[in-house]
Amino acid sequence: MGVTSIAFGQRPDNQIKREVSVNGKVFDADTNTPMEYATVSFTDQAGKIVTGGITDQKGEYNIEVPSGTYSVKFEFISYEPKTLTNQKLISDITLPNISLETDSQALNEVIVRAETTEVQVRLDKKIYNIGKDLTTSGATVSDALSNVPSVTVDVDGAIALRGNGNVRILINGRPSAIAGFGSTDALQQLPAEAIERVEVITSPSARYDAEGTAGILNIILRKEKTLGLNGQIQANYGVPLQSGLTGNINLRTDKFNIFNTTGIRYRQSPGNAFFRNEFLEDGNVDLTVLENREYERLNRGFNTNLGMEYFLSDKTSVTASAFLRLGDDEDMTDNFTDDFGPDGAPLESRTRTELETEEDTSFQLSLNYITKFNEDGHELTVDFQWADDEETERSIIEEFQTFPEDEILPTEDILINETQNEYLGQVDYVLPIGENAQFEAGYRGTFEETVTNQLATEEEFPGGPFLRNDDLSNIFTYNEDVNAVYTQYGNKFGDFSFLAGLRYEHTRLRGSLDEESVQTDVVNDLLVDFDRTFDGLFPTLNLTYELNDRENITLGYNRRINRPRGRSVNPFPSRSSEANIFQGNPNLRPAFANAFDLGYLKRWDKLTLTSSIYYQRETDSFERIQEETGEDTPNGIPIVRSLPINLSSNERYGFEAGVLYNPAKWLRLNGSFNFFRFVSEGEFNGTDFGAENTSYFARGSAKVTLPYKIDWQTNMFYRGPTNNAQTDTKGLISVNLAFSKDIINDNATIGLNVSDLFNSRVRRSFTDTPTFRSDSEFQWRVRQVNLSFTYRFNQKKQRERGGRGDDGGDDDFEG
Structure with a gap:
């Protein structure tokens, strides 16, 4: 099964170009397993992204591209991107298999990978994605936080980090009305589906507020980056x-x-x-x-x-x-x-x-x-x-x-x-x-x-x-x-x-x-x-x-x-x-x-x-x-x-x-x-x-x-x-x-x-x-x-x- 290509903009000229089919596979270099939802983008010689798409469950892509010469870029978050330059795409073609390696040079970051999941351990925080926790379906943000390690939510909604109730709640890195300016009542009214991930920051760096002796819980709201229309x-x-x-x-x-x-x-x-x-x-x-x-x-x-x-x-x-x-x-x-x-x-x-x-x-x-x-x-x-x-x-x-x-x-x-x-x-x-x-x-x-x-x-x-x-x-x-x-x-x-x-x-x-x-x-x-x-x-x-x-x-x-x-x-x-x-x-x-x-x-x-x-x-x-x-x-x-x-x-x-x-x-x-x-x-x-x-x-x-x-x-x-x-x-x-x-x-x-x-x-x-x-x-x-x-x-x-x-x-x- 191939992905659907996604148009980024208009063609660079008014000439009608024949569509060619470009396909291939993307693999994880560490485990040699297919990478689902890796991004594939095509950039013309003028430096403009013309089209792109994402890989399917088998790591495969099949994208329709106007004939021409392109740089083809392969990306996945926390991996080193790879680019095939000067690719002359004038007829249907299968590109070489691409293996992406983890970005080992990223300062502040260590990636821990297991099966199809990952935990990011950085110098000042740990990052958890709650999207696959089945028990939070239809729940509130407060309910979702109760399933995050190091965090407890009392029966009346009080949030504590490592047993300490003086925890700072941020939304997208900032104090916010969404979190009720210190009160947790608002978190009991918002759906858990609004959350992209939760950052548990027990040793905050200087970039964060000094407020909260227990540490910081930073709630990141969803903002999808996949190309095209989706939801x-x-x-x-x-x-x-x-x-x-x-x-x-x-x-x-x-x-x-x-x-x-x-x-x-x-x-x-x-x-x-x-x-x-x-x-x-x-x-x-x-x-x-x-x-x-x-x-x-x-x-x-x-x-x-x-x-x-x-x-x-x-x-x-x-x-x-x-x-x-x-x-x-x-x-x-x-x-x-x-x-x-x-x-x-x-x-x-x-x-x-x-x-x-x-x-x-x-x-x-x-x-x-x-x-x-x-x-x-x-x-x-x-x-x-x-x-x-x-x-x-x-x-x-x-x-x-x-x-x-x-x-x-x-x-x-x-x-x-x-x-x-x-x-x-x-x-x-x-x-x-x-x-x-x-x-x-x-x-x-x-x-x-x-x-x-x-x-x-x-x-x-x-x-x-x-x-x-x-x-x-x-x-x-x-x-x-x-x-x-x-x-x-x-x-x-x-x-x-x-x-x-x-x-x-x-x-x-x-x-x-x-x-x-x-x-x-x-x-x-x-x-x-x-x-x-x-x-x-x-x-x-x-x-x-x-x-x-x-x-x-x-x-x-x-x-x-x-x-x-x-x-x-x-x-x-x-x-x-x-x-x-x-x-x-x-x-x-x-x-x-x-x-x-x-x-x-x-x-x-x-x-x-x-x-x-x-x-x-x-x-x-x-x-x-x-x-x-x-x-x-x-x-x-x-x-x-x-x-x-x-x-x-x-x-x-x-x-x-x-x-x-x-x-x-x-x-x-x-x-x-x-x-x-x-x-x-x-x-x-x-x-x-x-x-x-x-x-x-x-x-x-x-x-x-x-x-x-x-x-x-x-x-x-x-x-x-x-x-x-x-x-x-x-x-x-x-x-x-x-x-x-x-x-x-x-x-x-x-x-x-x-x-x-x-x-x-x-x-x-x-x-x-x-x-x-x-x-x-x-x-x-x-x-x-x-x-x-x-x-x-x-x-x-x-x-x-x-x-x-x-x-x-x-x-x-x-x-």
Whole structure:
């Protein structure tokens, strides 16, 4: 089967030329196996690409070309291209077989290849392609990240890297409204099909933001590079009810590349929680409060990412893209509360119903200019980005007493409007020096403003007028401005490579309350207004030594910063229940960390091992504590607040390993294990919050090709028990199952997957303080079954070789 040729432009003259058929084969020089989706292009004597195409599953191509003299170029990502020059094509011809070799001279990069997949291990990151993970079909970006090595996603969507929740989320290398500017809520609304690959950057080089002491997760969105018109569309339906439709389309010629990904979602996510709170008096239980919660969440969303790359010349291009996300969510929470006295006798029972509606609108405009001065990597890029995000959240809280007598309690109405604006400007310059050296320098400025307007009203009496609650109502403005410059230099001497850099960042953090919204300077002993600046130098160093072509050792060092976000410094409380509030801390200071990472990689014919040992010391680290406020609810229940504070230090060290094993063409196995321990020290309000914690998590995946070309994949994840100064959290296990079958001449795929097969993804924790104890269970989402259908046009299964983006990935390796 040959490929369809793709026209790049008009013929160079008006003469009618006879079409000739050109065919041949392309092989992998290392394995002597056919290379599917290698690019073949034909350039005339004027230097213009006339036509081209890609190879099929057998590595073969058959392209119709106007008769003439051409240079024929053969390319595949991460391979050395080959060119046949002065080919006189005047009649049908079979060109010699072409064998492409891996690009062993690429600075910063080591390619690990197994069967038809690959993992890229660079000096400062690992790259994973998630396209072949069957369990993410119809899932969200947040779900997809939960299958990436070193990454965990908690039951409520919190993302951690190597057990550390302070991870920076970037989209296409930049902070973005798509990722919610630090919040992970937006990632739970975007389809996984929008992702091209995920870069796990545990030892970031100086070119990246210093934000995020755990490291960086860089999500690269799809932008197809295959010539011509191509794309795919996916529909899914699941139980509990979830449905979605996602499509992406790409049109590329020799002058422009238009790309678009659009999706709509409708999803129900039932969940549940249980809390047992015991309040102590002189060490004895004085009051017991039981809470049972039932969640019914409805998420409706639309998102689209439209862009065009225009090639001003063969070395210069401009890309403009616009992203729009609309969300319309409705969550119903029923909270059944029972109070018991010291002798266990029932005191009171209440039912609390909270209806929360949320409307989100996110818009982002990005411009990129790049000029490549030559083919050796000498280039200049300029980026500008503007983003606007608005979220309106309204909660109507109704409460009824059902024991000892029926009584309707006053209704609360809380309206929160939050707007975020961010401007980003960035310039990067790369200059290769000689054959193996490279110099880089650049600037980045980000200017972000978040305004939170919270209006809380409550009935004066049941059925009466609503009055403003001055203790909860406020307008809070938070500004974060960061200006940064960096430089770095890399070189390769034989088997030794290094990349050294230095980044300087100037940070200004400001917070203020609107004087008309509230008349106070202090909230619960916390000052409100602040204006602080911080300067920091952030050195980075990454080393690689190649023991041989299948084995290497890496060493990385970097200094990082953790800046407090808007919600963490807003001193006005937000309520998850009447007796439980979250309050930001305006006194939070940035935390700084120094991290070291020693890695080892070894490849055999069918087995690949990656491993690393890491250590990090963080000063002024953040910790969330719980304490009584000294106030009671109208029903006499003590109010407990959750508050972020700075601890004096946090030491973290650990070990991780990943294995990819392909014993046969029909069987692919992989797994990863991460063990870590941290020791924190510090006190707050006279209480020692120091703690020691040892934990681990492991994941494994098996992918089997059954008869009739049915793929079966099973993913398993286990997170061991963990703890901080106050709370012990038990381990949890979850299993995902998926089946997939290609149909319609491999142009379409039908899939079935089950998320959380045994309905076991439940967080169980226990909190112990001198004045109260809390035992809780929380299940964000129950087991889900999903059926999906994908249809590709002019695309086939391009993910089979790690994608066609600038960087490939290893979708099998990540599990």
